[in-house]
Amino acid sequence: MPTPVTHLAIVTGTSSGIGAALATELLDRGWDVVGIARRPSAIEHPGFRHVTLDLGDTTNLTDAIERELGEVVSDPGIERLALVNNAAHIGLLGTIEQLDPVGLAEVYAVNVAAPIALSGWLLRRANPQTTIRIVDVSTGAATNPYPGLGAYGTSKAALRLAGMILAEELDAAEQGGGAPRDVSILSYEPGIVDTEMQGALRASTPDVIPLRDFFVELHREGQLAPASEPALEIASFLDAAVVPRHTEARLGG
């Protein structure tokens, strides 16, 4: 990673899909990027660093991220710091009647506990003068009751609300006399995107995902967006000079 670093993005889930496309887009725009995933990343760029981490291992998450990035993110030379909570666990498909509690806790660890922990750690650790942008990658399943997506949808609903609560807490801290901080949060729905995640939905069966044939049909009709499209929109948010404390957006809207 070349020095000095002024724009640094931590993006989770950069081994495939939207996370990989976003990391590439940000590198093209001159950002330095730290990517987090269990598998390696195909990205080779002097501004890119891959950190191998299982976000489901919540017991060790804070220590691991502190060890890897604590000094980097607290550097006062960083003008703009981004955290994109993009990684998600969609492994546990099935109706509420079928859901196993151990699997459910694993989904919540990756989709809720890890992004909340990373956001809190970043706010505690970053220089207070640094501009911070947090993006929580959401889904239509966070606000619509899609059958068979109970584990995933409820986890994303929790993450969406966590971002809203964080924004309120930041406002309350300032109103209580704390120093103003330029911190903003976006909850972003990428639409239906041609990634491994969609492949997993199509590979399922209608008894597990009653909407499975809908996803198969969208794919057959070529209606899935390429990962570069949401990547472009998220990167534009991260580059924007002024944004509200909390926003919600969806691909193309």
Ligand SMILES: NC(=O)c1ccc[n+]([C@@H]2O[C@H](COP(=O)([O-])OP(=O)(O)OC[C@H]3O[C@@H](n4cnc5c(N)ncnc54)[C@H](OP(=O)(O)O)[C@@H]3O)[C@@H](O)[C@H]2O)c1
């Ligand atoms: N594709 C869609 O249609 C769609 C629609 C709505 C929302 N989304 C959201 O978009 C985001 C990106 O998904 P995608 O579509 O790009 O799917 P994807 O290609 O399957 O990417 C998921 C990423 O999450 C990472 N990940 C999963 N579990 C992890 C763990 N325990 N620790 C670390 N990293 C982990 C994966 O890396 P490793 O496996 O290497 O760890 C991978 O890089 C997700 O938040 C998803 O909910 C996607």
